[in-house]
Amino acid sequence: MFKAIDDKGIKALVSIKVDGNSYDVTGGETVASAMLQLGFNNLRNTPVKGKARSAFCMMGVCFDCLVVVDGLSDQQACMTAVQEGMDIKRQKGSAELFSLSDISREVIK
Amino acid sequence: MNEQYDIVIIGAGPAGMAAAKLCGSTGASTLLLDEQSGPGGQIYRGIENPAIVDPNILGSDYYKGTELAEGLRQASIDYRPGAKVWQVSSDNATDKEVSFSEGGIVHIVSAKRIIIATGAQERPFPLPGWTLSGVMNAGAAQILLKTSAIAAENAVFIGSGPLLYLIVRQYLLAGVPIKAVIDTNPLSNYLRAAPYLINGLSEYKTLVKGQRWIKEIKKSGVPFINGVKELRLSGSESVESVEYTTGGEWNKLDTDNVFLHQGVVPSVNLTMSMRCTHKWCNTQLCWCVVTDAWCETDIAGVFVAGDGATIVGAIAAEHLGTIAALGALHQLGLLDEVGRDSQAESHRKVLLKGFGFRKFLDRLFQPPRQFRIPKYGDTVVCRCEEVTAGKIREIIKLGCTNPNQMKAFSRCGMGPCQGRFCGLTVSEMISQELELPVQKVGYYRIRRPVKPVLLGELGRFKIKELEPVKIGDHCGEILK
CATH class of the missing domain: 3.50.50.60 (FAD/NAD(P)-binding domain)
Known part of the structure; x- marks a missing residue:
């Protein structure tokens, strides 16, 4: 498991949700880094065989750390910074499309 | 803007x-x-x-x-x-x-x-089990150190090259315990690189530094394992162990984190x-x-x-x-041309010096074939679409001669990473099986967009000067 080395400078905390549970994490970090520190070994399950995957390249190249951020699927956890109130879900299989009602709400806006 | x-x-x-x-x-x-x-x-x-x-x-x-x-x-x-x-x-x-x-x-x-x-x-490192959670590129471990000051204890580092030794050294300096370093660089690389050592001497300070790092790692007491012929990562969901052969015998190390590196491309x-x-x-x-x-x-x-x-x-x-x-x-x-050339001169001098050293490094750390081309059929090559080496070989046997056909037959390279972690492996596998130069085999035909874009993002974009299209014009075109 990834843990802070002693040398770490102190930064402000933000509150996020992962799979419905609330956590305080260091602000300015990526979703992937925050989840690794919280002990989430698996960030998603693959669409083809349902296998567990986690962050692999941490630089936006491999697309293995795809999670659902605030309802939007296929977000790269290593390229997304945590933000106060962010609602993260581990992605199970393929991306979920927005439901029609979500789209019409967007249009009405 | x-x-x-x-x-x-x-x-x-x-x-x-x-x-x-x-x-x-x-x-x-x-x-x-x-x-x-x-x-x-x-x-x-x-x-x-x-x-x-x-x-x-x-x-x-x-x-x-x-x-x-x-x-x-x-x-x-x-x-x-x-x-x-x-x-x-x-x-x-x-x-x-x-x-x-x-x-x-x-x-x-x-x-x-x-x-x-x-x-x-980082170059793909298609080992059995490289898709398991807890297996990462060593560069990823370094990014986590640089940006979040976090590290994983008792990890196994596998591979070769300056970046691998650098990260191991950084872990040691940060006081993070390391389970082992498995160096995959074959002895033959030293022989291959030796004639280029003379080029490398221009950067002798870097050479000395590299030697010092390796010495430091060995002195730290972290097991430094050489002469590895085969590697396997195992676990149910997350990685649990690394198995490797030295001198024909299988050995096993238990670990929750494996960091891979065999150069960059x-x-x-x-x-x-x-x-x-x-x-x-x-x-x-x-x-x-x-x-x-x-x-x-x-x-x-x-x-x-x-x-x-x-x-x-x-x-x-x-x-x-x-x-x-x-x-x-x-x-x-x-x-002007004179200004351009004169300003470039000092930069070219530095480059010239460095290129000699690079020739040496490229040969010293050329990743061995057995870690670029998977031996076992069940090793995943395309991480996104979960296409195995066995499937790829099977399709080559059916007559597939290039990576684009491979895409069509297997979906290999068609996932979100767009071939970034399988393209080199697939080209080299076809080259090996058909005994053709990789240049001839070619690569995937990469298409735009090179990163995923949401339809919603495109939908919100307004093209300024879009001419209104008259239906009659189109009819005219069609009638022609």
Whole structure:
């Protein structure tokens, strides 16, 4: 498991949700880094065989750390910074499309 | 932000930062786009705000990036971090169009010249079990150290090359216990590199430094395992153990984290999508975009500088970034030929010195075949679509002769990473099975967009001067 080395400078905390549970994490970090520190070994399950995957390249190249951020699927956890109130879900299989009602709400806006 | 620029630079690593600084000083209107949230690229990732307080842990080479980042911040250019470039079109011979997304909004700007400085990525390391959670690239472990000051205890580092030894050393300096280092570099590489040692002597300080790192690692008491022929990572969901053979015997190490590294290769998706000419490099074992003395590709006005073209390392990348900028500025009429050539001279001298050393390094750390081409059929090659080596070999036997056919038959390379972690393996596997040179086998035909874009992002984009289409015109076209 990834843990802070002693040398770490102190930064402000933000509150996020992962799979419905609330956590305080260091602000300015990526979703992937925050989840690794919280002990989430698996960030998603693959669409083809349902296998567990986690962050692999941490630089936006491999697309293995795809999670659902605030309802939007296929977000790269290593390229997304945590933000106060962010609602993260581990992605199970393929991306979920927005439901029609979500789209019409967007249009009405 | 303007709609038109003299120069658009893509990537804010050493090459991009150096190019931006120079362009800014000449009055050329310059836009620098970068996917990350701050300058530095991967080598100087998080350089403006390193999470680690003690500078000894990451080492002085890392902090060389500070000056570059400052140069970038002071340059009079438009710098846009968090901008994901997904298309560069050079269909029009004069101006090029760069499309990128930023916070869910699509922008398109036109540029007279483009400098691509998108750097490198780690080479695929297709071992049995490399897709298990807890298995990462060693570069990823380093990024977590640089940006979050976090590390995993009792990890096993596997592979070879300067970056691997550097990260191991950084872990040691940070006081993080390491389970073992498995060095996959074969003894034959030392023999192969030996004739080039004379070239390497120009950078003897770097050589000595590398030797010192390895000595330090060995002295620290971390098991340093050489002469490994086969490797296997096992676990149910997350990795639980590493198995390896030395002298024909299988050994096992229990661990929750494995960090892989066998060198870096140019990120070619953007230049491939633009149809720049690429060649297979038999020494670096990767595709390299063909460039001239000013880093210009065979598409006029498109320059590629740094590791994005050929692996040269951070220092050379910086100098190549400057040379590409000099070339572009000269073409724009902002610098005469004499000025361009004289300014380039000192940079070329540094490059010349470095290239000799690179020749030596490329041979010393050339990753062995058994770790580039999977032996066992159940090893995953395409991580996205979960296509195995066995499936790929089966399709080759059916008569598939190139990576694009492989895509069509197996979906290999069609997932979100767009072949970035399977392309090299597939080209080399076909080459091996059919006994053809990799150059002949070719690569996937990479298409735009090179990064995923949401339909919603495209939908929100408004094209300014779209001519209203009269239905009659179309009928006329059809009747013709």
